[in-house]
Structure formats: structure tokens, C-alpha cells
Amino acid sequence: MHDRQRSVSPGWPVTGRYRCLLIVILMLGALALAGCEKPAASPPVTLAAPHSILPALIWLTADLGYFDEQGLNLKLQTYPSGKRALAALMRGEAELAATAETPFVIASFKRDDLRLYATLGQSDNEVSILARRDHGITAPPDLRGKTVATQEGSAIHFFLTSFLLFHRISETDINIRFMKVEDLAPALVNGDIDAVSIREPYRTRIRKQLGDDRLVDFHARGLYTKTYNLVG
The missing domain is CATH 3.40.190.10 (Periplasmic binding protein-like II)
Structure with missing residues (x-):
């Protein structure tokens, strides 16, 4: 825990x-x-x-x-x-x-x-895609052929799918890797992947570790509104 x-x-x-x-x-x-x-x-x-x-x-x-x-x-x-x-x-x-x-x-x-x-x-605006600028990514089309990680069946997975559709990028154009949410940030920081669909507080942690000069943050405000709910 x-x-x-x-x-x-x-x-x-x-x-x-x-x-x-x-x-x-x-x-x-x-x-x-x-x-x-x-x-x-x-x-x-x-x-x-x-x-x-x-x-x-x-x-x-x-x-x-x-x-x-x-x-x-x-x-x-x-x-x-x-x-x-x-x-x-x-x-x-x-x-x-x-x-x-x-x-x-x-x-x-x-x-x-x-x-x-x-x-x-x-x-x-809580979810975005963080990509390694030093991996040759500066714009959404650059994600083609890259490895993008997220947590399967989650809000950040849904955001990634919506982002790709919005930019007319097929899921077959990228290599999607599913990981536990706590493993996403280390994978990007270590350079094991090229980009990640991620939420807070992991977004802020990645930016602090890598710095904005090595990252590009693909915001898409209004594309997806995430809600958090009490369920039972």
C-alpha cells in the first residue's frame, strides 16, 4: 500500500x-x-x-x-x-x-x-500526453511509430484514444503499451517509452524530473471531461 x-x-x-x-x-x-x-x-x-x-x-x-x-x-x-x-x-x-x-x-x-x-x-485538463522531445516528438503526428504507454481500461486510456481520434492517428500507427499507473512515470523518465497518457500527480512528478526542455505536453482542454465519483 x-x-x-x-x-x-x-x-x-x-x-x-x-x-x-x-x-x-x-x-x-x-x-x-x-x-x-x-x-x-x-x-x-x-x-x-x-x-x-x-x-x-x-x-x-x-x-x-x-x-x-x-x-x-x-x-x-x-x-x-x-x-x-x-x-x-x-x-x-x-x-x-x-x-x-x-x-x-x-x-x-x-x-x-x-x-x-x-x-x-x-x-x-487533468489528463494529458507527455512525450519526450529528445525522442523526436514535438507535435501529435510525431507519435506515429512511437511507443505510448497508459493504464488499460482507465480514464487516461480513454483520453489517449480520444486524442488519437481527434488528430486522425490510428491506434495501429503507434505502439500502445499497457502498464500499471505507478510504473508509467519511471518508464518515461528512464526512456523506456516515448510518450505517456498520464494524470496528476504523476504529470507534475515527471515534469520535475525531466524538465520542460526535454518534454512536450499535449493538452487537449475540452476534449474530455473526467469525473471522479463515489460508487458502491
């Missing part, structure tokens, strides 16, 4: 961050109005979630102690991605999960008992 992080960088270029902040304010206000009496403790519930900007509401509420104040016996279990958090729920290891809409939709074709309870945040 990954160690729990207690902070979220405000510098991430996410257009939905103000919407997330509004949700936090409304949620905290609702908790404050819930009454002065301490409620009885609830049955234990495990919530599987990744550390990412869009489900940050969960971690913020937990860090501020509001789940405890409302008598919620909630255990947060950390996973590298929402897709794997959802997989934990489907294995019976959690009652709730935070995940993007893409893994949820794919899973719903296999399980008809899944439910989406709330959307925690959304952004049309």
Missing part, C-alpha cells in the same frame, strides 16, 4: 478545482448543521480511493476529522488508481470506492449491482 499523503498541491493545472472547493464548503456546511449532539457510531465501512486531486474531498474531510465527528466509522484504503480501488470494491474488500467514470462504466457491463452515488469533482 502507498503511504497516505496529507496535502494536495494547489499548483496542479486542474480547471475543476474551484468546483471541488465549492463541494467541500457545502459538505462542511452540511456537517456543521447536522446538529450539536454527537451521533451514534455507524457500522464500519471501507472506502477505497487513490490520492489524486479530483477525489481530494475525501482526504480533506478525513484529515479535518469530520467523518469522526459524524460518527462515521470509515476506513480509508489507498490504491494507486481509481480503477484498482474499484476492483477492490468488486472483490468485496471495500463497501465504497472513488473512481473515474471510465472504469465504472466498463465494470457496469459485468456487474449490474454497482451504483454511482455522487460526483466528487471533474476536470477537462
Whole structure:
């Protein structure tokens, strides 16, 4: 398991961050109005979630102690991605999960008992393609013949597919490599691949390690709006 992080960088270029902040304010206000009496403790519930900007509401509420104040016996279990958090729920290891809409939709074709309870945040700029400029990539057409990695069946995979369609690049024109999300950044930094479809916080980590002079960041704001959802 990954160690729990207690902070979220405000510098991430996410257009939905103000919407997330509004949700936090409304949620905290609702908790404050819930009454002065301490409620009885609830049955234990495990919530599987990744550390990412869009489900940050969960971690913020937990860090501020509001789940405890409302008598919620909630255990947060950390996973590298929402897709794997959802997989934990489907294995019976959690009652709730935070995940993007893409893994949820794919899973719903296999399980008809899944439910989406709330959307925690959304952004049309959290995912992008980072490519190695020193591998001869400066524009989207340069991806042809290159190795591009992503996590299969995830929001970043969906973004890659949408990006290729938008730029009229066939998937057969590139070599798509599927990897675990936590292995994507090291693969690009080490030069094992040419480009990666990636999200925060991994985007920022890659840029810090390689520097902008060795990278090109293919943004596509408005091409795909990613949502993060509470499901069970």
C-alpha cells in the first residue's frame, strides 16, 4: 500500500478545482448543521480511493476529522488508481470506492449491482500526453511509430484514444503499451517509452524530473471531461 499523503498541491493545472472547493464548503456546511449532539457510531465501512486531486474531498474531510465527528466509522484504503480501488470494491474488500467514470462504466457491463452515488469533482485538463522531445516528438503526428504507454481500461486510456481520434492517428500507427499507473512515470523518465497518457500527480512528478526542455505536453482542454465519483 502507498503511504497516505496529507496535502494536495494547489499548483496542479486542474480547471475543476474551484468546483471541488465549492463541494467541500457545502459538505462542511452540511456537517456543521447536522446538529450539536454527537451521533451514534455507524457500522464500519471501507472506502477505497487513490490520492489524486479530483477525489481530494475525501482526504480533506478525513484529515479535518469530520467523518469522526459524524460518527462515521470509515476506513480509508489507498490504491494507486481509481480503477484498482474499484476492483477492490468488486472483490468485496471495500463497501465504497472513488473512481473515474471510465472504469465504472466498463465494470457496469459485468456487474449490474454497482451504483454511482455522487460526483466528487471533474476536470477537462487533468489528463494529458507527455512525450519526450529528445525522442523526436514535438507535435501529435510525431507519435506515429512511437511507443505510448497508459493504464488499460482507465480514464487516461480513454483520453489517449480520444486524442488519437481527434488528430486522425490510428491506434495501429503507434505502439500502445499497457502498464500499471505507478510504473508509467519511471518508464518515461528512464526512456523506456516515448510518450505517456498520464494524470496528476504523476504529470507534475515527471515534469520535475525531466524538465520542460526535454518534454512536450499535449493538452487537449475540452476534449474530455473526467469525473471522479463515489460508487458502491
